[in-house]
Amino acid sequence: MLKIQDLHAYYGKSHVLRGVNMHVERGEIVSLLGRNGVGRSTLCKAVMGLIPPVGHVQFDDKILSGLQPHEVAHAGIGYVPEDRAIFPGLSVLQNLELGMKRKGLTGDKWTLDKVYEWFPRLKEREHTPAEVLSGGEQQMLSTFRALMGDPQCMLVDEPTEGLAPKIVDDVAAILKQMAADGLAVLLVEQKLSIALDVADRVYIMGDGDIVFEGTPEELQEHPEIRKEWLEV
Template structure:
């Protein structure tokens, strides 16, 4: 579904991504782990065309590297950025409507009704400005807005940062439901626990490169890798 080959990215003269190779298939959650600053968020931005990619990014059999971000989104990739990027002055409903490919046209799998069923608090606050929502509510709004466009693949960057344990569990359940619905899910995460609990496969990035690939069980059984690339 999503295939990344020899992907490099730069900020000025700084070489951030160094020949990254990875895949995300339909119906699986792939977690990308690593310490802060190793390039995980840059990888998402490079896939979305927000940072110029050097290398090859293929989605559903078609090359998307070099395409404009809005064309990549219309091709079927959703993106939930680390800063959530909600529109604070717009209501919950208006933010969700912005996620639709056309106003009033929801996806086949994710509709307003399904969003409100999954997270009733958004229904209760439907006409509330997004800026007054709690951090957890804003995170849910950002995730569901991306789903309103009915993507086939979704990149979710640090969704549990700063959230209460109950909301973290809600986020994990939604990510698993996305995969059950056939989406390819790339989860950029700092918390090892959620990655081990819900991921089908795990990559670890260190210094702009993939330094580990395997299953959650492989990582559980490899304390040396955890110590070298994840533990503080």
């Protein structure tokens, strides 16, 4: 289980996260919703150690607070950032190989063969530089690269932004497969349709803190919450 308690984070003097408390269980997809700029991506970066977290972050019995990003990754946390962060000059295959924890080895659940089965287009472009891939292909590459490390928890930040509907469906299917494989999945997503469709539970963030926790069904029963914290 990923457990976050009283988490604060800063950019310089700007206090972005203000005491966030949340948890994600194994085999569960949790969607983190909110308007742009409320701190959702910052939370992922704080968990990964990309910005200094102030507070408690734990996955199972491992304390993540204060670890370097590579140490967080080796503790079992996979991360798909909003900007995808692929290596543009490297091939599709080289990007995937960089996701493996040890050179030449894959995890038990996600192998090159399974990746290519899920998204054959990556197999077709195996030796193509990542920089010439389409947006959807780059998103899939970033997602599968994280899975090649055989994580036990995945942080996935805005995976459907700018993608065609078919690729959005593919992303949703992969998220559900992650949970079926027993991963804890934290999804930061702007599109309510996919966020509510795949989620077991939902958190809404506003002003750097959690303002709602519940199931998608419970959120649907409170249109005033959606209006106050999600609608533009």
